Amino acid sequence: MDVSRLAKALRRVLDADAVITDEQELRTYACDGLTSHAAVPGLAVLPHDTEQVAAVVRLCDAEGIPFVARGSGTGLSGGALPRTDGVLIVTSRMRRVLSVDVDNREATVEPGVVNLAVTRAASGAGFYYAPDPSSQQICSIGGNVAENSGGAHCLKYGFTVNHVLGLEIVTPRGDIAHLDARAPGYDLIGAFVGSEGTLGIATKVTVRLLRVPSKVVTLLAAFDTVDAAGECVSSVIAGGVLPAAMEIMDAMSIAAAEGAVACGYPAGAGAVLIVEVDGPDAEVDAQRAAVEGLARDAGAFEIRAAADAAQRAAIWKGRKSAFAAVGVLSPDYIVQDGVVPRSALPQVLRGIQRLSRDSGIRVANVFHAGDGNLHPLVLYDSAVEGETQRAEEVSGAILDECLANGGSITGEHGVGVDKSRYMPKMFSETDLDTMQLLRCAFDPRGICNPGKVFPTPRLCGEAPGKRRGVHPEVASGRAELF
């Protein structure tokens, strides 16, 4: 069935202005934060509650029409890339903070609620929501759940999945299920969070609230080389200190940040290391002293400490602006997201340097050094013949380098459409087939955000591991391979 014919039925279950069919309006949803992939959705809908989401999904299920959920559209792997033949379900009208339950240290919000709004709602009581992706001022909790978002502080505090206590979801069949971390049975929350919108749509999210730490100290240490900064990170870890965050920027990303926001980092630094320690006063004081000593031992030529929010913001300003700032250096760039074991960082960084040198493509490095999550920024000019392709080759080769060192193709941006082709490099066919058993359990018809995460879909209902002939649903024309 042509998706446009669904509009009439959708208008019966949604508000009149909640079904978007206008081509111009639909174009605004054509891509998420990964602008290199774009597709105008067949239709977009703006439901305002769970029942409406379920009603839309049931219509899609009945007609076999694919659907994609979208929050704020800040994803960096094309996870919310629409289907031209499908419905885009936008959660921007589901923005209510339903409860802030300080007694139980949890809050329940709708999926369109912005990440930072949760912390704002809880801050009066001295609590906050820990996961803090860089886009936290605009990204939605629903998107965070889909992507299992982390953030600068996940080194100590973990990812979204470690903070979700309950989910209300609309399954790909249009059923409503309530997943409760306290309930008996399989860890459905653990399975759902990070499934990149392929197992259903979260319509309510209950998250853990943490007590605001009594003290936060942010240190900025300047080194001559990235290697020296990396050495400091290793010695901090070896010293038994678990900072809230450890971030490294190399000379090129420092230059970009200086150009964009004049962050005023120490002149002449080949690398800066930001270390944030938080917790009870006495522990923070001890950790700060330890980190400062280790930084000096590793060759830091300048160490700054921020003890209040304004000074801390000044240190973070450069780091947080880094992605956008490379626009100063280059008309186009790819933000890569790979992970390596921390101990392999120096080796992998040298590998990236080599790739850059050999290809003539500049690479700026910003990374969450504490957990080995690299964000190489691959700079290129699409106006230069062949440069786009070379940049993509370098970007892909960086992932190969990560995998060769026992790492991962994505630490926090997700697989989406962008990296599904790399999945077979990290996982065997059997591994991927086994993961898709989960997908089949939730989405037997393969209509929920199809084409994401996995390079090839699995037809459901088969015996595990064995594919035989043409699936009856395909043969009968009731299903198609996306």
Place this chain on the structure above:
Amino acid sequence: MSHETEDGIPSRVERAATVGEVAEAMRHAAAEHQAVVPRGLGTKLHWGSPPRGAALVLDVNGVNDTLDHVPDDMIVTASAGVSIRDLVDVLAEHGQQLAIDVCGYDDGAPAGFGTVGGLLSTACDGARRWGYGAARDLLLGIEMVRADGEIAHAGGRVVKNVAGYDLGKLSTGAYGTLGILTQATFRVHPLPEATAFVVLDAADPETACRRAADILDSQLAPVAVDVEHHNGTASVAAMFEGSAAGVRSRAEAAATLSDGEVADAAPEWFNRMPLGPADTLLRVALPPAEVARLCHTASALAEKHEVPSGVRGSAGTGILYCALPRDTAVETVAAFLADLRQSLAPRRESPASGESGGARRSRPDAAADRRERPFGADGSGGGSGGSSGYITGRHTAADQGFLASGGNARARGRGAAAGGGAVTPGGYVTVRHAPAEVRRAVDVWGPSDPGARALAASIKRQFDPDELLSPGRMGEEA
């Protein structure tokens, strides 16, 4: 067809010493249509529901060839058959730890000390879950053998990774019903330089829980805050880890604000499961603000059913235990369990009506929907009919246990739930372990959301369509 004992564990045992042998054994089992119960050291075989119709025990204790600790990366990869004791020792050599408490019992039995595979499969943890998270939070990657004997991996060996579905979390607490875990990689933590406790006794559970909350809501970062209510005494024990100087000052500050005392060692009951491994152990998971209510309920029910009374567990996570002696009559255990479930069910003003959440394919009324549920129904205990009080049917935000906040308990923050009247959040009671005759007679897992149960049943069908992996152990129906 099998020589199973009353607890559903077959007497026939096959051993596998490598992942390849596990795979071969499963291929063979699949060809022969023989259901398998995987076993490590066998310390938790009496946990969960008795498996149904299993033909053999597959002993994977010998799959212990890998114990690869990388201190610089703060990770460890271990075969499923590696014993927790060995793992703890290897990590300690480099000043690190797997921050999952393996609890012993009051009677001195160290029964929790099994293998890595058993720890994950039962989602075991203890007091420090408050500070470090549960086993699934520290798990980074797995290797598993599927029901058809294929070997699959998920996750990785790095602390940050979002590539692919997290089958590790799905397998944690799945009691080997979705696959047989053969290897796992964990995030580890530094061993603390120092540890201290704050202990106090209070006149009643409300006071104890209020003081526990004072410590939890302080900025002193306890790694555990447990409570015990036993023989009319309510006690609190809070644990602190960190630097020598820091721990001392934090514990002193916590003692001051809670009217407690600093102690170098935990009280006897701390991080121990009540009674022993052969008794009935009930695991309660509920919103932490309901802990005092649980203490009173358990006391009242103990009096009513003439059984020993007591509750202990985490005031922070809301996971607590109470135990009934092994010689308690089966009917008494069943009645106690049903009453406890009833009392902890989410309460609201009017009962559910109308269609269930999954309206299209469900029965037209909530009671029918309950009869239909694929998991947890055995016709006894609090699960069947309307006796559980568990909410089914079409929900609004405030209806749901986990979603409800309501104006209950201490009105400190902004506690008003949108969209409905006052609702007291619900809790869940599962029978962690019990004598076989008890586990055969009661609903071990208890009621939960019908939509979630339907998904769980669907997952089981996908991963184990021929019911070869401990069928029935998670309470699913045939």
